[in-house]
Amino acid sequence: MSEKLLEGYKRFKAGYFAQNKDRLRALAQDQRPSYVLITCCDARLEPSLIFDTEPGDLFVIRNVANLVPPYEIEGSYHGTSAALQFAITVLEVPEIIVLGHSRCGGIRSLVTGQDKMEKDSFISRWMSIVAPVAKLANPDNPIDDKTLSHCEQTAVGYSLCNLMTYPWIASRVEAGTLKMNGWHYDIYSGALKKIHDQDTISTIIESDETSAD
Structure with missing residues (x-):
């Protein structure tokens, strides 16, 4: 292969x-990227293709469900936090974008409880970062694409909040030297939405056709 x-x-x-x-x-x-892009490992996402960028433009951090854990110094392994620290404090990248997407397997596992059989799995522990998102889905009703999309977008809002728990991010945002954005990309329709926080979402680019979401 x-x-x-x-x-x-x-x-x-x-x-x-x-x-x-x-x-x-x-x-x-030397590298001087213009954006830190935190996005999902999902193989269907190609950031440089989606945003038509050149090598060197994006500092891409990928993980399951494009999550940002809250700032903490306990434990031994902090891949996402280490990448963020390098990008912001060493490379001094001026903008962070959290990019969520439709049909995210990590969010689906959280809201449908698919991973309950393995509560100590890496996925379960990682997805606990946005545990409150699961409450948006009614366990008594079928979980459809619209509900999943809402959960995906809300999770981006939580990651934006978590970014502000990092002192070297918060200080730069407050000083006006660092910007943050949250976006949600619909793989099916091509729509792009801006996530202002957990409750406020607006459309940047309309879909080309009716989305399944």
Whole structure:
């Protein structure tokens, strides 16, 4: 299966790499991304394709369900927090975007209780970051795409709140040197929504067709 990737790499090397050597060599010396993009591991999301960006534009942090844990210094492993700290305090990236998406498997597992059999699983513990979101779904009714979409968008709001618990993020936001945005991308319809907080959502880009959400 890896042969497909190697063939793709050969096309990249002969095409984009050959045509953009100067830009890529400059990037090899230093990186100055314009945005920190926190998004999901979902294979259907390709940030550089969705936003039509070039290498070096985005500092991408990917995890299950594009969550930001609250600031804390206990424990041993903080992949998302470490990436954020590097991007903000070392690279001094001026904007953070939390990008949620439709049909998110992590949110579905949280609101449907699919992971209840393994309460100590990595997924369960990770999704507990946005545990209150599960209360938005009525366990007595079928959980449809509209409900899941609302839960996905609300989870982005929680991550925005959690970002402000990091002292080196909050201080920069308050000083006006760092901006934060929350967005939700609908894979099915192409719609893009802005998440202001857990309760306030507005549309940035309309869908091209009627969405299943």
